[in-house]
Amino acid sequence: MTIEEVIKSTVKMDNAKKVILNIMYTQNVIQDHFNELIKPYDLSGEQYNVLRILRGQKGNPANMCVIQERMLAKTSNTTRLVDKLLLKEFVTRNVCPDNRRKIEVLITQKGLDVLKELDPKVDEHERVFAQNISPEELELLNNLLEKYRTQQN
Amino acid sequence: MTIEEVIKSTVKMDNAKKVILNIMYTQNVIQDHFNELIKPYDLSGEQYNVLRILRGQKGNPANMCVIQERMLAKTSNTTRLVDKLLLKEFVTRNVCPDNRRKIEVLITQKGLDVLKELDPKVDEHERVFAQNISPEELELLNNLLEKYRTQQN
DNA sequence: GTTATACATTTGTATATACAAATTATACAC
């Protein structure tokens, strides 16, 4: 389905506009698919994201600002996101002894277990879309997107 | 900047995962850029979207469900979106005389004026990103994205 | 006509997000 069909556009668009809409819409399709996947686990996409970052710390705690900067979408509210994860006992939160302004967030075993259970489903989620194009096209798509968003001035 | 640099990933990711993250992140970059653009006009991205759909009607009113289905992100709340536009006097809203379940939403002159003022800025917004890659690459990117999101099962 | 069903939209509620202001702790100049 072309992007013009998706938005039922009557007029012809140029490629610059189409690319923008294609990226916005494709992100949407991916996100909807992903939300379906995590819905049974009572996790939002952003909450999942935070858990992934925490697991990546390999046992070390992460400060709020570290979580913040690793997130794709700058969320502006890491506190309340971590609040939710705390309620579900997926993380612990403690004041950093060295610098009492900082907070140390650590993933719990329960959090790790949920991620483990989700891992194969997330892999499958990634594969489903990737399978639509060849490995060469996949690499090309990555390169084009990286080039596309890099302002060269 | 590669997607790995963006999220400060320490481990190597495969291309299937990278494409997902690249699309999500690129959408984010585009959206942030666009939000900056419309901020002075007291419009949200979704509100702008609705105005664009209404202008596309060329004088004919659009029902709520028509607006709904033309939107990129299925918003689940067209009513309150139109409420906001009504407050700013960018649209009118009337019960459809033929079918009183339906609502006819029409863009006002004030709404058209705002869009007109935004048009060159939106064009520029689209061009800025498109300029980073060649016209051929632009077309290729469109084709790849459309192929990528089309499930062939 | 009455009842049932489907349709279009709205409302309630919980959660998410954006942005600015407030809080608390550290660091540095003097």
Place this chain on the structure above:
DNA sequence: GTGTATAATTTGTATATACAAATGTATAAC
């Protein structure tokens, strides 16, 4: 130490979004 600036996080508030339930209208069966 005192004052000032900076840093990390939290809180307040307004708005946005998601989902389900509610409302009001039309359509069709009988």
